Amino acid sequence: MAVKDFFSRNAGIIGAVAAVGLAAGGVAAGVAADRYVRRRRTAADDPHAQEPFGALQSDEQYGVTTSDGVDLYVEVIDGPGPTLLFVHGFCLDMGTFHFQRRAFEGVYREVLYDQPGHGRSGRLPKGEYTLDALGAGLRAVLDKAAPSGKVVLVGHSMGGMTIMALAEQSPELFEDRVAGVVLISSSAGRINEVTFGLPAVFSRFSKPLLPVVRSAGRLTTSMADAARRASSDLAWLLTRRYGFGTEKPSPAVVSYVEKMNSTTSTEVIARYVHTLYTHSRVPALAALRSVPVLVVCGDTDLLLPLAYSEEIVRELPDAELVVVEGGGHVALLEHPAAVNDAMKAFLERIT
Template structure:
């Protein structure tokens, strides 16, 4: 009797497990089907950038700049108008992106200014850190190395930073405040933050968002083997990645599908190992109280009103320390406002630079 009861219980448990597995499989299948349907529907929309050649530019010079910690940075230079005594625009991109973030700014300002654009460590065509974690401090030192290699000691520069690129500029200001009294003519900070990124809810209710915090140390322990597995998973779920990019990078209801795909490609080429080794420095970044050097130069702050990654409140915090900064809030714009609403951002930058560089 006991054996028969045990056998019955095992069958019942097996049936329950089978049902759960079956439901899970059905749920995954339905989720994938829904995901692919949504992507197809989105990509079939009219697209103003369907023929845009994203990531295709001409550079007058390409060079490699090696940082103090041995990382080779890929740098591109676009010459300015001949005979013009204008500052060089130096573009610093954000996390999980690359120099392609400034696609439209590069096109707009070509022929108007000399430009320096580079890939941050672990991103784009630049090298990776051999061991240890990336830090915002080291990114600031990397920016300094790029300036030393591409601009003369007398040449004025305008620093343009998006997201983590803005944090890089803040780190440089903390390390070398004298630059902002002599060589830095102005700063443009787009969709960035001076700290408290560990409080960002990504648009979720706080009761949901708070569960991501205990998981961060686990993500930070990702090694090369587990990262490779995760990266394969990311590629296998490309449609889901596309939808998440649209959700968290953009603010308009129906952004350009080609533009979403372009941003998703930049995201997907950043390995999970690199992402994990950046997380600690991003979540502990705190430079609101050391922004003093930026008070000595004109500053333009740009942010979308639907930015879930570096919300508008973070830009307002910066204005509390830099009350003279010019603030431009772009409606219906997400974290990649400089791509999503390029015309508005370019116009704001052009007007600002024309005014402050007279």
């Protein structure tokens, strides 16, 4: 069979596999022995082996329905200070902010929610997910959970892009309601140029496959979900390789991130790819010039490398950039102390 015919007949499957690779943290880079995976998953010296991931308590839980009919799951933790509103990234959920939630509990009021199609939130009834809709969803959560008082928006990866979409739609919020913005491992655009740390030849091969995922049907995506469940060890290795920067990250944290990845269905992933692939909101950053901004990024982030955070800072010359040494894309889980210290200093300064 000719290569061209192979790709034309298997476009949906290839697209789904490409999306799964993105969800796990990149493109496959080899398989280790099962014994090695099991040993790393249960390392005796893991400092977070007993961490209650996904089991933190909140004071309120409720739903917020977006204008396009998605029910968003929201949790609120009461506190005396201004509200911190956390917005998570692609293929994750509010648990991404586990360590930040614990660090600022009792000091600030905290609001967290799951983005559409993620965690405990509902799915879009039909069509593709868009960052414009995510920005509107953030506004709905803001209006319901923090109708008055100052708010600090904290976005990780796609969550930062969601904040940019909100700034594009409602710049007036950043003049009177938003006290500050924290962007962690995010980007204002050019995501189609990400190489995932691969040599240029492989990067050029993989990029054209990402838009193709939009054509993957329900049967194809359900097959991909089954394949993901069957190859959890590979997913764990991919998560560690492409989500983390240190050589030996906490196995418990890697497992937690992999669990968040794996519970995001391939169908949802497929319906997000186009909006992420075409994200371009450098002009929207102008609305952030009226508020203090903290930009945080790991120096070994393969998914949204440091150059993307540096580009944001060039557009926001008054913004503060904190580079986390040895930090990958989930530096806020991998190096929580460094991220929390940066956020604490920033919050104390602006509030």
